Amino acid sequence: MLQNQKQLVHTPVMAQDLRMGRQYGEYLVFADVAGQGRRQDASSGGSLAVLYPDMGEPYRSIFAKIIEGIESKSRLPVISIPIGQKLEAGELNTQLKRSGVKVVIALGRQGVKLANNLDREIAVVVGGVLNIPESESRSMTGVSLMPDPVLLFSRLKSLLPNVKRVIVVYDPKNNESLIKLARDAAKQHGLELLAYEARDLASAAHQYEAAFTSADKRDALWLPQDSTTVEEGSILPLVLRESWSRGIPFFSSSFLHAKKGALFALYPNNLELGHSLAMAAQSALSGDGRKSGVSLLREVLVAVNLRTASHIGLNIDYQSQRSFDSIFPEP
Template sequence: MTTLLFNARRRPRAPRGAPALLLLLLAGPAPRAIANAIADDLAPATAQAPGLLERYDSGGQYGMLPITVSQLEDQLRSPDLQASVGKGAIAVLYPNVSEPFRGAFIGMIQGIEERTRVRVRSYAVDTRFDAADLNAQLKRNGTRVVIALGRQGLNVAAALDSDIEVLVGGALLLSDAEIANLNGISLTPDPALLFARLRALLPETRRVIVVYDPKKTEWLLRIAREAARGQGLELVSHEARDLGQAAQLYATLFGSADSRRDAVWLPHDTTTVEEGTLLPLILKQAWNSGVPIFSSNVLHVKKGALFAMSPNNVELGRSLASSAEGAIAGERKKGVQPLRELHTAINLRTASHMGLNIGYQQQRTFDLIYPEP
């Protein structure tokens, strides 16, 4: 029994026997009689409702939009529909979770649908899914590419048949083993954008210090080393394989760092940026030493990091849609890329403590400001 939930933006499904009529409509001006015939065929399916389903699911309540024969005729002639004919469909798998996490995935789906002209079907999934049923449903719908959002979407996509292309997005990918055979966009910010913002805020900075677990973050450090060179920065990296080793390293590094020339970067790394006990110690050491810290996790700005970056979910969806269309067109795979669709947050209290005066014009370059006004 399937537990997959069709969610997000339903589109009208053509009734049985409609493909031939659809081709006639796309070939030229549609006779009103043909549109009337299609409307008649749709009538049994919509007899219980005043219109076709056109809105996201919000707790099981759908917005119903009435549709006339003329509107149906216009929809069938639309450039979007014509462009999607023969290209197959894009399926989006996203976790069946509650707010506020659900809203992030809905934002990604919105971006996907806004960018592509290919038909998009979205499915909310959980851990209890039937792989055979899902594969059959995707093939029945002409799916060419699956965009797997979040960790659960990625887990479900792993059970799909090999002839369906999979792109990942909206998930933190923390090891070389995880990204080896994947394509898409990680949820971790591109170090190049973090370093560029650092230089804009603190132009005298020359070194970026990072403590990381090579089992989880080596793939990101390879990207970061090149990004640092591009910004004229020296990336000084230190390996730590457990929390205790990380704590000792931070104490030593903050003790010897130059607050005018050094900055500490906190990547997405659950070993070296452990939230419960280690992060408070890092923030305290940074505050006392005056050494700025910046983070890949926007929640750290609320707690005292100078600045951080967070996903722009709609823009991420648009980028995933472009990649999906490229895959349909036969473009070569690119592997997993760090996230470049970002919002930036700053902590003005931390900036003031460091002697930074962030004026109104500069504040406008940030999407989120803490403490909140």
């Protein structure tokens, strides 16, 4: 899911970024942003609303950084709306129309669920989610939190050019479409993708054990974001143990896995993600690329674990280390 990013600790979040919209009881009240020079008359093109879950840290800072990116690239004035349990689609529709909102960027599962019930005349762009169930897809476009396998495999080959095969255990219910794309991405990088299906925790554990038993120095393991096959309580400890003892590296789509022992991980660059969502909103508003579909994440940062690298005989010199955004163990 959304990853806690080390760099956010060093990025102050202004409180007003999160208070442009606030909910009282069952009514949504938009803050007056005219004094900030941000509001424009709806006749000049309307405005853009960002729906985001009203959550505590670290998610609050993450959403704030995405919104900062949206605001910096949007051609429309931006209204940020924290959503709580009592906010209903009917009341939201009324307030959005009153404020001249033409397009909505919905962040997180709560935002997508609420946006799915908005009037069809309001364009919707989604972000901050891995995928969208068909029942909630309407005519949405946007950017997933799932890193593009092309980027993952490119980074893998740059670090370990002798790797020939990538092992992945996945639940087809969650990631069937991702694995199809990953097969093509693997071919682009001269890799063979060994994909094993697992529909529950027990079968996932069995697949990992079998994969490690047959793996050799040509192999690397990929942990995608998958709630069935990348379970933190039992699967991750199994992967950490077997990877370390057998010298088979694994890489991940989760920032925290790099801290725990993955060779590297790709995770969202939230500011750049906000830029992409703002541009997608502009396209949706103008009617360009209005087809349904959520693209994979390409706005990424890279974390590396130097202890793991050293353990498998990979020396990453100081100059090369500067190309990574997060390094573990922390200097």
